[in-house]
Amino acid sequence: MKSPAITDQKVEQVLGALLQAGVILSGTIVLIGGILYLIHYGHNPSSYHVFIANRPSLGNLSAIVSNAFHFDGRAIIQLGLLLLIATPVIRVIFSVAAFWLERDRTYVLFTLVVLAVLLYSLFLGR
Numbered sequence: 001m002k003s004p005a006i007t008d009q010k011v012e013q014v015l016g017a018l019l020q021a022g023v024i025l026s027g028t029i030v031l032i033g034g035i036l037y038l039i040h041y042g043h044n045p046s047s048y049h050v051f052i053a054n055r056p057s058l059g060n061l062s063a064i065v066s067n068a069f070h071f072d073g074r075a076i077i078q079l080g081l082l083l084l085i086a087t088p089v090i091r092v093i094f095s096v097a098a099f100w101l102e103r104d105r106t107y108v109l110f111t112l113v114v115l116a117v118l119l120y121s122l123f124l125g126r
Helices: 008-041 061-069 074-102 105-123
Strands: none
Touching: 008 074, 061 074, 074 105
């Protein structure tokens, strides 16, 4: 009997590497954005006796990416946080592909349900 090209151990290693890379990369991006933010706005005095809710203009992904490429510290921080949020979604998508390659339909179905719940909570949840 021929052994499968993809093993559970390989899948676990790749899933662990995805998590590690996603967290390290997003943390690095947030750190760089924080440093840039402090360089640009760190000298401004803070006024904590009155709360003013800022509505940032960085409401959508294209604005965040565009402003991040212009070295806006706040946009770079948001980009890093979006990457951190995307990390588990990417892991679940990889899991679906791995279970598909293993021809394990039961786990493909369960993992697709998990992916649907994740995507629902990200885009439609309140």
